[in-house]
Amino acid sequence: MKAVSIKIRKIYRNASISQKLFLAFSVMIAIPAIVVSFLFIRVQESQLYKEAMSAGNGHVSRMSEQLRSRMGILENASSTALTQKSFIDFIHSNMLGDGLRLVKFRQNQFEQMHNIIQSNEMISELSFYVDNPNVHEIWPEIYHYDKFWPQQYWTRLRDEGGSSYQLFAFKDGEHTLSYYRLVRLQGQGGKRPTIMEIRSEHRVFFGGMLEETGGDFFSVVMDGRDPGRFVYNPQHKFSLQAGDEMGDILGGIHRQLDVLQGQEPIKVYVGDHAYYALYRYIAPLNAFVVDIASHQDLMKGPRNWYYLVVAVTLLVLLLMLLLVSHTTRRIFRRMDRVLISMRKVRRGQLDAKIDLGLAAGDTGDEIDEMAISYNNMLDEIKQLMTQVVDKQLIAKNAQLHSLHSQINSHFLYNALESIRMLAEVRREPAIADALVSLGSLMRYSMMWRNDTVALSEELANIQSYVGFINFMEGGSIALLSDIPNELTRYAIPKMCMQPIVENAVHHGAPRGGSVTIEISARVENDSMLVIRIRDDGNGVDPDILAGLQAVLEGESDTPIVASKNGLGLENVHKRLQLHYGRGSGLRIDSEQGAYTCVTISMPWANANLGGW
Known part of the structure; x- marks a missing residue:
């Protein structure tokens, strides 16, 4: 036994890598795949059985409810028929005595009963069997009790509560269902109770089921x-x-x-x-x-899967035998280049990319894809390192800006409040309102309790800004907004809209003239929040517009050049891209002398939003 074991190990050691891989694939993949496939098919059979039984239970329950509903229709029709008391009284009276009375019955009570029958498509016949020797059997709705069989069936109806169904009617019932009901009248003496029969054909009663x-x-x-x-x-x-x-x-x-x-x-x-x-x-x-x-x-489908699994497994084994030997040599030769590059990166050489040797447009196989992904990963690492540095610089600048803004802030607020009260005392409401707007602007700009604010807060700050500018410059700037209520609570980065409105006020409005600024917000494709700020001012010169669009379409890791107020269009655009990715940022469209529209795009998911 030991000699056999030694010989097997020696044969395995001397075998080629392709032979070892084929054996490994056969033992570790092909054979377990067959076993797992058969187990999976058995599980699928069990699951299919459970699903079929569940579907069947649901279907038979629905059929049961439909039958009960249709039986209720027959019962309601019988109750409606029994409400025709004059009809019931007449068929228990002497129908042979007065012909004129019979004619009136035909024109009135009988017609009403006939309408009840005709109004229900499920009823093929409705008949009364009356123990009355003076009954007139000139219509199929009224018979003497002797025509009913079995004669003593009324006792069973009495014992079962006054009504009963027969899946197959007593008379001509091969394709007909019947509902029988006692008609109980006072003072019948020894006569047998009247029985009402409602007949419904099987094809109608079970129609659709x-x-x-x-x-x-x-x-x-x-x-x-x-x-x-x-x-x-x-x-x-x-x-x-x-x-x-x-x-x-x-x-x-x-x-x-x-x-x-x-x-x-x-x-x-x-x-x-x-x-x-x-x-x-x-x-x-x-x-x-x-x-x-x-x-x-x-189980017809799962049974056929067994033959399919066996055929596919044999085919796979044959293909592995032919391909493993050829592919292993190429795999290991190209894997060596990947390992060499990894060792260089481990020593800190982030530019040690893998030379793929692919022509333009070629994608290569899985190893080439791994190498491409590896090269892309190196590029992303360098890009992310640059972005991290930029973000840290931005955070430090914002922190310094916030600390600087808070210096003597209480003193400024108290001073503004004192001036506002003085304007109120001297009856200068315009000045007082302007001071309120200015105070709101300063408070919003200086107090950075959080990096994001609700869209409604940003919009309120813009309204204060427009009101203050109208007072200071005597202009006529109109601000309109079209924002659904559910979006006003959405968190957006602070001061991402105000610089755009400020730009529209300073550059869009003609000197001494008026301009209308419209702000709208929508959610597109359930993934992006899109805010549009449009003015009907001077527009932008085509050359300047082309330059702005070129800047906004640049890479997000390019240096940020702050505008005059430190939060210009380019600044806002770069910050949005740094925090939310290339899909976010600004887009500007304009026609000189007609309009300017700036579009802000950011992710529609508060959980993914960071701040400034």
């Missing part, structure tokens, strides 16, 4: 008393395939039906086929609603 000709389940309504009486669609695929075995299938299922159970499926065997049945008992009808499915049909 048993008409499907395909599907996995075959629906049947079985009589609870007689195992040989069923209602089903003979054109269904299941019925056509069962052929002469249909009676054996239905009989075997009927023997296992239980009025107290109904949630668990029944399984019966007929010949070499197995069948599942799900059912519900309909007590008033004394019938079972049954859905039947063939086990072979349910």
Whole structure:
């Protein structure tokens, strides 16, 4: 035994790498894949069975509810018919005595009863069987009780609460369902109670429930008393395939039906086929609603998968035998270049990229893709290092700006408040309002409690700014906003809109003239918040516009050149791109002498928003 083990290890050691890989793939991939595939197919069979039973349970429950609903329609129709008291009284009276009275009955009470029947498409006939020797049988709705069979059925109706259903009517009931109800009248003496019968054809009563000709389940309504009486669609695929075995299938299922159970499926065997049945008992009808499915049909798909798995596995083994030997040599030769580059990067040489040797437009195989991703990763590392440095500089500048702004801030606020009160005392409301706007602007600019603010706060600051500018320069600047209420609470970076409005005020409005600034906000594609600030001012010179657009389309890691107020268009654009990526930032469109529109785009997800 030890000699055999040594010989096997020696053969394995002397085998080529391609042979070892083929053996490893066969043992570790192909064979387990077959086992896992077969286990997976078994799991799928189990899951398919559970899903089929769940679907069948749902379908049979819906059929049960539909049957009960349709039975309720018949019961309501019978109750409506019994409300015609004059009709009931007349058929219990002497109908042969007065011809004029009979004519009036035909024109009034009988017509009303006939309308009740005609108004319900489910009712094919409605008849009264009256124990009255003077009844006039000139209409199919009124008969003497002697025409009813079985004669003593009224006692069973009495014992069952006054009404009962028959899946197959007593008279001509092969394709008809009947609902029987006692008509109880006072003072009948020894006469038998009147019975009302409502007949409904099976094709109408079960219409839409048993008409499907395909599907996995075959629906049947079985009589609870007689195992040989069923209602089903003979054109269904299941019925056509069962052929002469249909009676054996239905009989075997009927023997296992239980009025107290109904949630668990029944399984019966007929010949070499197995069948599942799900059912519900309909007590008033004394019938079972049954859905039947063939086990072979349910599992037909998974059974075919077994042959497919075997064929695919053999094909894969053959391909591995042919390709492993060829590919291993190329793989290891190209992997060496990757390892050499990794060692250089580990020593700090971030420019040690892998020479791919691919022509323009070529993508290569998985190793080439790995090398491309590796080169891209080196580029991203260098870019991220640059962005981290820029962000740290921005954070320091913002911190210094905030500290500088807070110096003597309380002194300035108190001074402004004192001047405002003096203006109020001297009855100068315009000056007082301007001071309120100025104080709001200073407070908003100096107090940086958080890096983001609600869109409504930014908009309020812009309104204060426009009001103050109108007072200072005597201009007529109109500010309009179209922002849905659900967006006003959305967090946006502070001071990302005010510099754009300031730019529109200083450069868009003609000297001594007016300008209208419109601010709107929308969510596009459920992913981007888009804010548009548009003015109808002078517009931008085409050359200047081209320069601005070129700057805004540059890389986000290019140096930030601050504008006069330190938060210009380019500054806002660069900050947005640094924090939210290349998809965010500003876009400017303008037509000289007509309009200027600046569009702000940022992610529509508060959780992903950072601040300045």
